[in-house]
Amino acid sequence: MVRIDVLDPKYQLSDQYKPDKEKQYKHPIEQDGWVIAHNALRGEIQLLRDALYAMKQRDQSLQDWEVASLQSAIDGHILHMLGHHSNEDDIVVPECRKRFLYPEKLETDHEILVKKIETIKGIMLGLDVGSKVDNLLHEWIEYQDMMLPHLLEEEEVGLPLFRSYFEPKAAAKITQKIARQASRLEMGSFVYFLGTEKFRSMFMKNEGIPDFVWFIMFKRSHKIFVQQFITNVEALTSGTAPTEPKCGSCNIL
């Protein structure tokens, strides 16, 4: 991993906040919630790419259930992706700008990615029985090629700066705020791609989240994500209609 020099004075805004906090963290950067959130987005993007590729290989016109499953899964990803950007733009970045010079590019990348996902949404909404997925797969690969370097840049630039300027207690407050505001689908994806056991034994402990919150919030979020996203992409990849009921209104929760 290429890291920036967090000690570079160009990032420091005042003597009140110095880039000397990283050593206070007990968990490595790979276990940071920011990276885990990105792993969830990467996981969804890859699974949807696999599903679209499998559908293209089958070379059949879409059936009714495939249209519904594809729309449900992509709609879920879009909600997650926009929610994730909102966490960064509305919660994390304003806090960062109180302590250090947050690189503009990381925010402006979001606008480009949103334009791309709007194109994908338009294609997705236009799908009907008999449609083919070639155009959607092409756009999805382009989207993946734009998103992955962006996520990596945030991890190599934004995150090391964040952990240098924010002590673990202040960082945990921000993480907890995000967890409270995130949609069920977004949190469910976060839990799913980390794994439920690791989420409870590692992430919740790292962030000081009490164990009972699993039962009143995260367990249900995980279930909703599996219903709306995983069940549908697995069905699309295998070519067999999902047996679980589709969770049509999950993304409203």
Ligand SMILES: [Fe+2]
């Ligand atoms: Fe991000």
